[in-house]
Amino acid sequence: xxxxxxxxSRLLRGDVPNDDPVWGEVSSFLDSVGSAYPAVPTxxxxxxxxxxxxxxxxxxxxxxxRPRQGAVKRLFTGxxxxxxxxxxxxLIALTAGVGVASALGINPLGQLLSPPPAASSVVPQAxxxxxxxxxxxxxxxxxxxxxxxxxxxxGSVPTPTTLPTLGPTATKTPGSVxxxxxxxxxxxxxxxxxxxxxxxxxxxxxxxxxxxxxPKxxxxxPGKGKNG
Amino acid sequence: xxxxxxxxxxxxxxxxxxxxxWAELFRDLGPGVLRFLKAQGAADPEDCLGDCFxxxxxxxxxxxxxxxxxxAWVFAISRARLVDxxxxxxxxxKNSSGGLEEAERHHHQPAADGAMMQRESVxxxxxxxxxxxxxxxxxRVLHQFSIQETASIIGxxxxxxxxxxHRAIRRLxxxxxxxxxxxxxxxxxxxxxxxxxxxxxx
Numbered sequence: 001x002x003x004x005x006x007x008x009s010r011l012l013r014g015d016v017p018n019d020d021p022v023w024g025e026v027s028s029f030l031d032s033v034g035s036a037y038p039a040v041p042t043x044x045x046x047x048x049x050x051x052x053x054x055x056x057x058x059x060x061x062x063x064x065x066r067p068r069q070g071a072v073k074r075l076f077t078g079x080x081x082x083x084x085x086x087x088x089x090x091l092i093a094l095t096a097g098v099g100v101a102s103a104l105g106i107n108p109l110g111q112l113l114s115p116p117p118a119a120s121s122v123v124p125q126a127x128x129x130x131x132x133x134x135x136x137x138x139x140x141x142x143x144x145x146x147x148x149x150x151x152x153x154x155g156s157v158p159t160p161t162t163l164p165t166l167g168p169t170a171t172k173t174p175g176s177v178x179x180x181x182x183x184x185x186x187x188x189x190x191x192x193x194x195x196x197x198x199x200x201x202x203x204x205x206x207x208x209x210x211x212x213x214x215p216k217x218x219x220x221x222p223g224k225g226k227n228g
Numbered sequence: 229x230x231x232x233x234x235x236x237x238x239x240x241x242x243x244x245x246x247x248x249x250w251a252e253l254f255r256d257l258g259p260g261v262l263r264f265l266k267a268q269g270a271a272d273p274e275d276c277l278g279d280c281f282x283x284x285x286x287x288x289x290x291x292x293x294x295x296x297x298x299x300a301w302v303f304a305i306s307r308a309r310l311v312d313x314x315x316x317x318x319x320x321x322k323n324s325s326g327g328l329e330e331a332e333r334h335h336h337q338p339a340a341d342g343a344m345m346q347r348e349s350v351x352x353x354x355x356x357x358x359x360x361x362x363x364x365x366x367x368r369v370l371h372q373f374s375i376q377e378t379a380s381i382i383g384x385x386x387x388x389x390x391x392x393x394h395r396a397i398r399r400l401x402x403x404x405x406x407x408x409x410x411x412x413x414x415x416x417x418x419x420x421x422x423x424x425x426x427x428x429x430x
Contacts, residue, residue, distance in 0.1 A: 005390065008393060008394065008397065011397065012368065012369060022401055022404060022405055023401070025401075025404045025408075026397060026400050026401050026404060029350070029353065029400060029404060030365075030369050032346060032349075032350055033267075033350055033354075033365075033366070033369055033370060034369065034370055035343075035346070036343075036346050036347040036349075036350035036351070037263050037266060037267040037347070037350075037370060038263070039259045039260065039263050040259055040262050040263060040266065041259060042254070042255070042258040042259050042262060042277070045274055046251075046254065046255070046258070048278075049254060049258070049277070049278050049281060050247070050250065050251050050254060052278055052281075052282060053247075053250045053254065053281055053282065053285055054247050054250065056282050056285045056286065057245045057247075057250065057285050058245065060245075060285055060286055060289075061245050064289065
């Protein structure tokens with residue numbers, strides 16, 4: 001015995017199908033369900049329940065507000081931590097960098113504040129090599145050439161415009177290294193005796209201070225020595 | 229009975245925490261929910277009703293919809309609380325002497341009140357149904373919920389609700405038929421359905 005939705009609706013409405021009297025009993029039973037469980041007034045315990053509801057409402061509202069405040073506080077704390085951490089990391093990296101630069105003999109602040117001109121970094125080496133090679137090759141001791149004259153003035157600042165007159169560096173042979181050291185010493189002493197040339201050591205870049213060879217004086221022949 | 233066109237205002241006021249709005253919602257829905265809980269055999273229907281409305285207060289910020297949807301939502305919460313009360317009562321040790329006393333009262337003490345007898349008869353017939361069938365039948369018959377609303381209340385699909393409803397009605401029919409075929413007759417069934425009285429020869 002199947003039931004379709006229309007028959008169920010008729011049963012719920014209280015319409016009794018004609019073909020089967022038992023359905024009438026079912027319909028009567030469904031009617032009696034409503035009368036067996038009448039709506040119960042809740043006024044007897046309404047005050048107690050409403051008081052509990054009001055208390056729960058206040059609790060819920062306070063809990064709904066609390067997570068927002070906590071979220072803002074957490075956000076501020078997190079961003080504050082990130083900011084402090086990044087600043088600390090930057091300071092540590094800066095200190096380490098400055099320390100390494102100082103250990104290498106580089107003044108990082110000087111590098112940053114006064115960058116050297118690009119052309120002057122090559123020229124002093126060229127002048128010293130030219131001077132050495134020319135003196136070693138020619139044995140010329142007539143060192144009062146015109147190219148040295150501007151540097152001989154005490155207090156003058158070497159500029160790149162005075163130095164390129166010496167020309168490019170001469171070719172060196174590997175065997176002339178020892179002679180070069182000797183020549184440079186002799187040249188240094190001779191320079192000290194003749195004209196003070198401390199100006200080249202005042203080159204702006206630090207690596208230029210490591211090229212101490214002045215280009216002016218050529219050493220005396222080996223037989224004459226320092227005393228000659 | 230229903231709040232009607234003022235329902236959005238009342239619901240908004242309840243969301244803001246107005247006590248008057250909650251009182252209006254409780255007076256509108258409380259009696260129906262209590263009726264449903266009593267018909268379902270809740271151990272303590274009044275406490276169950278209180279728990280249901282506290283749950284409504286806690287979860288009202290998640291609800292969206294109109295008055296019918298709100299009514300179905302409240303009944304769904306009440307059914308969940310009802311299932312919880314069933315589980316709690318199953319965990320409790322049962323008092324066997326109380327059951328015996330109740331059975332003795334049924335057999336030897338005639339009901340003084342006809343309404344009480346009718347209610348007990350209906351309760352006995354409803355006990356022959358499964359909990360889901362009973363829920364569907366009560367929601368459809370007592371509270372006039374649609375198939376869709378009933379499905380949302382008990383947490384099943386519409387097809388499952390239709391099937392449960394048809395099976396509940398067929399089982400009721402079998403129970404009524406078996407009671408009418410009994411020679412001695414069941415006095416509670418005879419009192420319930422007049423057509424099943426021996427004089428009618430059903």
